[in-house]
Amino acid sequence: MHEAGKPAILITKASGEQEPFRIEKLKESLRRSGAGRDIIEQVAGDIEAWLVEGVSTRKIYARAFSLLRKKKKQVASRYKLKQAIMEMGPTGYPFERLVGKVIERQGYAVEVGQIVQGRCVSHEVDVVAVRDHHRLFVECKYGLSAEKTVNVQVPLYVRSRVNDIIDRLKESGEHSGTTFGGGVATNTRFTSDAIDYGTCSGLFMLSWDYPAGDGLKDIIDRERLYPITVLHSLTKQQKQDLLGRGIVVCRQILEDRGVLSPFRLAKNRYQALMRELDDILN
Structure with a gap:
């Protein structure tokens, strides 16, 4: 929080863009991690006093995590969630299993890494989920860097693959009364075009912070699905x-x-x- 009349300090996001530092955003992040009011105020006060123009969000996060770790190790574990997911690599397979666990908590029966025959070709599907009479096919895009984004080419590609699978299932007649859907899940972020196309074409879209309030970080915190x-x-x-x-x-x-x-x-x-x-x- 800056003094009245003084301009907000600009900080640098992972994308290179700058935005005003908002202390409430930091406090909310600390709150979600399970930190109590006293610890939140102590960490936030330290960050405010230390903050300089142009500092990266990565450095802010690292300092806040260091302070949290000194005060309470378990709270710090929750706060480092984004980095912890990136430490699941270098392959994307553990992330596929994590997404499977997230979808499982929504009441689905889940299988990971399945080969599914389409009308034209067979497809390797990262997560196949079934609930009642609905079947969902999800592609997982795992990023080792917060700077990475998932662009519109991914949902375009996934929509095409899912349509091929759905065409074959409908032609077979084996799943009468079943509805089908596709999706994309990532631990990073979607570009705006990716979100626009994905939602317009009926795909389930899940990223670090999308949908707002119900993104990957929100579900993991809410369901305690910490990696x-x-x-x-x-x-x-x-x-x-x-x-x-x-x-x-x-x-x-x-x-x-x-x-x-x-x-x-x-x-x-x-x-x-x-x-x-x-x-x-x-």
Whole structure:
């Protein structure tokens, strides 16, 4: 918050564009991470005092995360969500599983990485989801950088593939009474053209912050579907091992603690991990 009469400080977004710094936006981000009022005010006050013209949002995020981590490790884990998803790479397969978990929470039965025959050719579909008499085919676009955007070519391509699949399913007569849909999910952002075409053509569109208030970050926060890469109590190698075995969200560890057996964690490290999981998920 700047003093009355003084111009707002401009900060630089990942795209290179500049916008006025808004303290309430930072506070809301901290609030979503589970930080209490006192911690929010302390971190926000520090950031305001430190802020300089043109500083990048990446540096602001890094400083806020560092401050949060000193105050409460579990809150910091939630705050680093965007970076944690990017740490699920370098392949996009763990992200496909994360999207599958997100869609599963909407009441769908989900399969990941399926080959589906179309009318003309077969297609590798990242996520196939079924709920009641509706079948959804989703393409996942995973980005390792916040600067990356998904342009209109992607929904154009996905619409064409989904139409080929739907044509074959309708011709077969095997799914009478079933409705079909397609979608695109990304951990980055859509261009405006991508959103316009995708929504106009009837695709389900999900990005980091789209739809507003119900984007990927909102669903993960609301449903507590935090990826295992937010955890501090496991090493990078251990997290990569779990990802390779299809363990992508923290809930899966609590549902089957046997997945930790290969690590032979010492009692104190195991207990620290259980406390961290409990704090993140509750």
